[in-house]
Amino acid sequence: MWQPNKLEQERLDKAERLRERGVALYPRRVQRSHTLGDAIQAAEAATDGLDDEAAEAALAAISVTVTGRIRRLNVKGGVSFMHIEDESGRLQLFLRRNDMPAEQYAIVKEKLVEVDDFVQASGHMMRTRAGELSVKVSEFLLLAKAVSPLPVIKQQVNEDGSVVEFGEFTDVETRYRQRYADLAVNRTVRDVFRKRSLTLRAMREFMDNEGFLEVETPILQPIYGGAAARPFTTHHNQLGEDLFLRISFELYLKRLLVGGLDAVYEIGRDFRNEGVSWKHNPEFTMMEFYKAYIDYHGVMDITERMFAYIAERVTGSPIITFQGQEIDMSPPWRRMTIREAVKEVLGIDYMDYPDAESLAVMMQEKFDAKLKPGEPWGRLVVEHLLGDYVEKELIQPTFITEYPRDVSPFAKDAGDDVHVERFEFFIAGMEMGNAFTELNDPLIQQQRFEFMAALYREGDDDETPLDEDYLRAMRYGMPPNGGFGMGVDRLVMLLTDQRTIRDVLLFPHMRQQGAE
RNA sequence: GGCUCCGUAGCUCAACUGGCAGAGCAGUUGACUCUUAAUCAAUUGGUUGUAGGUUCGAGUCCUACCGGAGUCACCA
Numbered sequence: 001m002w003q004p005n006k007l008e009q010e011r012l013d014k015a016e017r018l019r020e021r022g023v024a025l026y027p028r029r030v031q032r033s034h035t036l037g038d039a040i041q042a043a044e045a046a047t048d049g050l051d052d053e054a055a056e057a058a059l060a061a062i063s064v065t066v067t068g069r070i071r072r073l074n075v076k077g078g079v080s081f082m083h084i085e086d087e088s089g090r091l092q093l094f095l096r097r098n099d100m101p102a103e104q105y106a107i108v109k110e111k112l113v114e115v116d117d118f119v120q121a122s123g124h125m126m127r128t129r130a131g132e133l134s135v136k137v138s139e140f141l142l143l144a145k146a147v148s149p150l151p152v153i154k155q156q157v158n159e160d161g162s163v164v165e166f167g168e169f170t171d172v173e174t175r176y177r178q179r180y181a182d183l184a185v186n187r188t189v190r191d192v193f194r195k196r197s198l199t200l201r202a203m204r205e206f207m208d209n210e211g212f213l214e215v216e217t218p219i220l221q222p223i224y225g226g227a228a229a230r231p232f233t234t235h236h237n238q239l240g241e242d243l244f245l246r247i248s249f250e251l252y253l254k255r256l257l258v259g260g261l262d263a264v265y266e267i268g269r270d271f272r273n274e275g276v277s278w279k280h281n282p283e284f285t286m287m288e289f290y291k292a293y294i295d296y297h298g299v300m301d302i303t304e305r306m307f308a309y310i311a312e313r314v315t316g317s318p319i320i321t322f323q324g325q326e327i328d329m330s331p332p333w334r335r336m337t338i339r340e341a342v343k344e345v346l347g348i349d350y351m352d353y354p355d356a357e358s359l360a361v362m363m364q365e366k367f368d369a370k371l372k373p374g375e376p377w378g379r380l381v382v383e384h385l386l387g388d389y390v391e392k393e394l395i396q397p398t399f400i401t402e403y404p405r406d407v408s409p410f411a412k413d414a415g416d417d418v419h420v421e422r423f424e425f426f427i428a429g430m431e432m433g434n435a436f437t438e439l440n441d442p443l444i445q446q447q448r449f450e451f452m453a454a455l456y457r458e459g460d461d462d463e464t465p466l467d468e469d470y471l472r473a474m475r476y477g478m479p480p481n482g483g484f485g486m487g488v489d490r491l492v493m494l495l496t497d498q499r500t501i502r503d504v505l506l507f508p509h510m511r512q513q514g515a516e
Numbered sequence: 517g518g519c520u521c522c523g524u525a526g527c528u529c530a531a532c533u534g535g536c537a538g539a540g541c542a543g544u545u546g547a548c549u550c551u552u553a554a555u556c557a558a559u560u561g562g563u564u565g566u567a568g569g570u571u572c573g574a575g576u577c578c579u580a581c582c583g584g585a586g587u588c589a590c591c592a
Contacts, residue, residue, distance in 0.1 A: 006561060007526055007543060078549035096549060115542085129550045151527045152542050154553045166553050167528060167541055173584050174527095185527095229591060248592095274591045275517090284592080370589090383591090424592095431592065487592060513583065 037088030059125040092134040116146035202313035217252035226250030230273040245271035265289035285488040292479035299482035304331035378404030394426035409448040411436035433486030442474035
């Protein structure tokens with residue numbers, strides 16, 4: 001239960017004083033003729049190239065009604081200044097006692113209206129003596145009273161639009177738990193999420209232009225699958241059945257290929273009941289696509305073009321800077337097999353160790369690897385050789401191809417006994433996504449399911465369930481196709497130069513706090 | 517889940533080997549009809565995350581718990 005602190009109590013007292021004067025604290029109607037950005041633009045357009053005197057007259061001819069939140073307030077006496085801010089920008093209001101109704105100036109002078117409140121002001125444009133574009137206010141109205149003060153950051157907005165901040169609001173826990181306050185106060189945070197939105201838009205543009213159809217498939221699933229991860233479980237009361245939150249879209253999207261939708265994609269939330277880290281959140285945004293009549297080479301082509309396109313749209317260039325490193329998304333990206341990559345970085349050929357035992361022994365002897373007993377061969381290669389030693393070296397975009405079959409149940413064989421046509425791609429030392437030439441042989445798919453089930457039954461994890469309906473769909477005939485999945489949040493991290501996934505999620509998962 | 521570090525006013529931070537809990541910002545009061553991190557004068561503000569313990573005395577030392585950060589494990 002909320003108890004007002006001292007600052008809040010003072011604001012509540014002011015609210016009461018306003019109410020006694022008949023001032024509405026949260027009026028029903030609002031007017032706005034210009035966003036602040038529009039007002040600034042109109043003023044600049046009207047005065048372009050004019051001398052001072054002509055400019056003054058031109059500004060005086062522009063009449064605006066603007067709205068926004070008070071971010072700076074300077075009450076001087078018979079004249080007061082405030083900066084108000086809306087999403088489009090920030091503009092000064094110039095309030096003079098003689099220019100406006102007495103009772104309206106009085107609530108400013110008596111500081112009954114204060115920083116963080118939302119207000120509406122009407123008047124003509126002007127420049128102050130110091131040259132700052134302002135609205136000379138003739139009508140002033142409170143739109144919404146802020147009871148709790150936002151964290152204090154003083155800002156100086158330079159003429160070129162750059163902002164110097166004095167003081168800061170950096171407490172990460174409070175910033176994530178009260179993202180609204182973080183957004184209200186830290187404009188760079190707003191910029192990150194605008195870029196996130198732009199990233200999603202650019203991704204959709206690209207996929208739509210490539211002829212893909214955007215679809216939506218179930219989040220609540222009776223059988224989860226398509227990836228190796230622990231699911232969240234939930235329950236449908238009326239139907240009396242347990243359900244899982246999806247861990248991937250894979251199996252539903254490929255059913256659509258059976259149904260004659262030849263190129264589909266989905267952007268949505270996946271849920272994995274695993275640990276939380278700088279690149280893991282329990283729910284995260286995934287993009288998967290499947291396209292008939294291409295293989296994983298075709299998927300690589302689409303991938304590198306898509307990343308270059310999105311980077312260009314979001315940052316203006318295919319070359320981005322992430323944590324001080326320049327990264328060039330332009331095609332073509334480097335392509336190498338996992339075997340070549342491991343050979344290059346570690347100088348060993350894992351094919352010399354054809355079974356899990358010999359490979360594990362070698363890795364422990366040579367690299368002092370910390371391995372759990374009983375890890376399958378493919379996982380030693382992918383999780384440990386690649387994941388522990390090679391991954392962090394892959395700064396520029398790189399496709400790593402030809403994965404071990406025993407950890408890739410949905411990919412077609414690569415023509416030898418142990419590898420499949422699969423790639424993962426890496427940027428800035430981070431795994432960004434995963435793709436295959438999709439297996440479309442229903443009988444082999446059934447064997448792979450059974451193999452995976454056996455693998456996990458003897459291991460520590462819960463077994464992967466066998467999806468009979470998916471196999472039935474496949475038996476109707478599935479066109480050869482290439483499939484792709486990527487972590488969208490990680491792409492946003494790259495494009496916004498953010499070090500943790502929490503900084504690109506509006507509301508990252510936080511442990512619940514005790515009753516407050 | 518393991519280990520390490522952190523939690524002091526609304527925000528950002530101080531407080532020596534245990535010895536009167538402080539500053540800047542903002543807030544409050546007053547002055548000011550072109551300020552802009554406005555200025556000037558005065559001033560309020562704390563269960564030091566919670567609960568115990570050691571001690572003449574705890575923000576500081578010990579234990580447990582809550583929350584966070586980093587790291588390892590698991591995973592994408």
